[in-house]
Amino acid sequence: MGRTLSEPLVERMRGYGTTIFAEMSALAQQTGAVNLGQGFPDTDGPNAMLEQAVDAIRGGLNQYPPGPGLPPLRQAIAAHRRARYGLTYDPDSEIYVSVGATEGISASILAVCEAGDEVIVLEPYYDSYAAALSLAGAVRRPVPLRPDKPGGRFTFDPDEMRAAVTPQTRAILLNSPHNPTGTTLTVEELQVVADIANEHDLIVITDEVYEHLTFDDVVHVPIATLPGMRERTICVSSAGKTFSVTGWKIGWICAPAGMIRAINTVKQFMTFTHSGAMQLAVAHGLAREMEWVEALRSSLQLRRDRLIDGLAAVGVTVHRPQATYFVQVDVRPLGIEDGEAFARALPHEAGVVGIPTAVFCDHPEVGRPYVRFAFCKRDDVLDEAVARLTSYAAKRH
Ligand SMILES: Cc1ncc(COP(=O)(O)O)c(C=O)c1O
Numbered sequence: 001m002g003r004t005l006s007e008p009l010v011e012r013m014r015g016y017g018t019t020i021f022a023e024m025s026a027l028a029q030q031t032g033a034v035n036l037g038q039g040f041p042d043t044d045g046p047n048a049m050l051e052q053a054v055d056a057i058r059g060g061l062n063q064y065p066p067g068p069g070l071p072p073l074r075q076a077i078a079a080h081r082r083a084r085y086g087l088t089y090d091p092d093s094e095i096y097v098s099v100g101a102t103e104g105i106s107a108s109i110l111a112v113c114e115a116g117d118e119v120i121v122l123e124p125y126y127d128s129y130a131a132a133l134s135l136a137g138a139v140r141r142p143v144p145l146r147p148d149k150p151g152g153r154f155t156f157d158p159d160e161m162r163a164a165v166t167p168q169t170r171a172i173l174l175n176s177p178h179n180p181t182g183t184t185l186t187v188e189e190l191q192v193v194a195d196i197a198n199e200h201d202l203i204v205i206t207d208e209v210y211e212h213l214t215f216d217d218v219v220h221v222p223i224a225t226l227p228g229m230r231e232r233t234i235c236v237s238s239a240g241k242t243f244s245v246t247g248w249k250i251g252w253i254c255a256p257a258g259m260i261r262a263i264n265t266v267k268q269f270m271t272f273t274h275s276g277a278m279q280l281a282v283a284h285g286l287a288r289e290m291e292w293v294e295a296l297r298s299s300l301q302l303r304r305d306r307l308i309d310g311l312a313a314v315g316v317t318v319h320r321p322q323a324t325y326f327v328q329v330d331v332r333p334l335g336i337e338d339g340e341a342f343a344r345a346l347p348h349e350a351g352v353v354g355i356p357t358a359v360f361c362d363h364p365e366v367g368r369p370y371v372r373f374a375f376c377k378r379d380d381v382l383d384e385a386v387a388r389l390t391s392y393a394a395k396r397h
Contacts (some may be wrong), residue, residue, distance in 0.1 A: 012134045019127055020359045024347075033347035034385040036307075036373040037355050039179070039325040042381065045243040046292040049285045053248075056277035064275035067268050068260075069097025069252070076283040077252050085222050087230065091258040096264065099274045100249035101209045101238035105173070106132040107267040108205050108234045108253065113138040117170035122156060124360030124367050126179055126207065141169070144366045145181050151317045154181035154328070158192045165196060171203040177210035177220055177234070179358055180372040181328055184218050187226075194226045195335020203259075204229065209238045209251075212293050214323040215301040224254075234259055239282040241325070242293055248278045300325070300375070303382060307375040310386030314393045325376035328357065330369045334396060343371045350392035353386045 003009070023037045028035035044050065053272050066073065070134035074091035080086045089095050098104035105128065113119060115137030119339060121129055123142035133140050141164045145154040172193055176185040185193075197204050204223055211220045224233040253263060306320045308327055317330035336342045340356035357370035 012137065012364060013131070013216075016131050016134070020355055021127075022177070022389055024343075024353050024355060027344075027347045028353040031347040031351065033351045033353045034381060034388060035196045035353045036375070036377065036382075037353040039241075039374050040246045041244045041325075041376040041378060043244060045245040046285065046289045049243060049245075049281050049289055050291045052284045053281035056280045061276045061280060062151050063176075063275050065279060067273050068093070068264065069273075070276055070279045070283070073250075073252075073279045073283040073286075076286040077254065081235075081254055085225055086283055087222065087254070089254045090257070094254060094260055096253045096255075096260050096267070097274065097279060098236075098251040098253055099271045100126050100240060101207060101236045101251040103251075103267070103271060104236040104238075104253045105129065105205065105207060105249045106135065107263050107270060108236065108255075108259075109133060109138065109171075109173075110136050111262040111266040112203055112259070113170050114207075116168060118166055118168040119170060120161070120164045122173075122175060122178060123362060124180055124357050125171055125173075126175060127175055127360060129175075129207075138170070140362070141166075142362045142366075144361075144363060145178065145183060146366070147319060151319055151330070153322065154178070154183045154184070154319065155189065155312065159355065161192060162196060165200050165202075169200060169202060171205055173205045173207070174223060175207040176223075177208075177214060177323030179210065179324050180326045180355070180360065180370075181319065182324045182326055183234040184214055184322045185223075187221055190221060190223045190226055193228050194223060197232055198228050204233045206233060208233050208235060209241050210324045212239060212242045213300055213325070214296055215297070215304060216322065218322040220323070231256055234263070243282070243285045243289065244296065245278075245282075248275075248282070250274065250278050250282045287293055302373045303377070303379065306379060307373060307382050307386065310382065310387070311373070314386065314389045325374050326372050327375060328370050328372055329354070331371060332369045334393065337369065339367070339369050339371045344390075346371075351388045352392075 024037040074095040078091040109132045113136045120141045123144045125365045135210040137334045224230045234255040240246035311318050343356035354371040354373045357367035361367035
């Protein structure tokens, strides 16, 4: 199809249209549904951190910060990574601040992937990965995550991961803790990925935005801590989820200096830099607000339990997440096979919004029966959603 003035979009971005989040949030507004779709909290981040941003603006920090990010933030990221994971990165040459993890991941892909390179992703995958790979002209090779038993934990088959590697494979894009399944990869699973990466000389790009939001004593392990992996891993994280400031869009990349130089070459022409005031506030957050984050983690775990207990009573199969903001629900016990049709009808029929997992999949059967609900919401919002779903399920019987 040719490009016209009214349809000028380049071919490689056709098919992306509006994101499912925008579509479902608009549906929530239209129908007055309770929105458990998009993953943003409805409470604020730590007060002292918010005040830091306000003070920085009032204090005149309003011009371009350096492209790689303000030194105090890069130093705070280095100190945090060292203290938490024992990983050492030089703040001057191995850490780079980005406009959220989203830009960090896109810039990394654009920096290291030629057109035609293949990138392995866990499926279902976060929607921006597919678009960033298309922008680069790279090809995604999805490896499915499936429950290890009915209602169980999602995991991948090592043989499927190995079989996904071809001579064109350039990278593995790993998301752990994983959105939308809530799986946090174990050291054994990470070792499978590391062995493949080492054997085939692949780069690993990791999306670790939920690194602090793990439950039931599950601990996030960055793959960069495994032997031989620091040198081939681009770690991406973000303040958005950790500090409940998703609108600030402060992310960061930790990687060996050569990779950071490559990413800088791309990213400097994308956004160049991002709000200094927010960067300074996030530096404060990493240094001083980790107790607040621990309290957020506990409170999220309670809200996870509140929502999954409610959903189980509705009669769907609930997959207990080990981390993140999200729970996967299998709708087949309701006599429904197609989770996507169900999720699109739900705002109208039940007054609740969830996100169909199938839209994050290339293999339709992988996501078909699942819907994702977010529990990073206030108790009263979760209770209202469960009450609506309960009366909807009662009407179906
Ligand atoms: C897995 C994953 N990666 C990245 C992002 C986006 O992070 P940021 O807002 O820092 O760009 C999200 C947000 O929902 C996410 O779930």
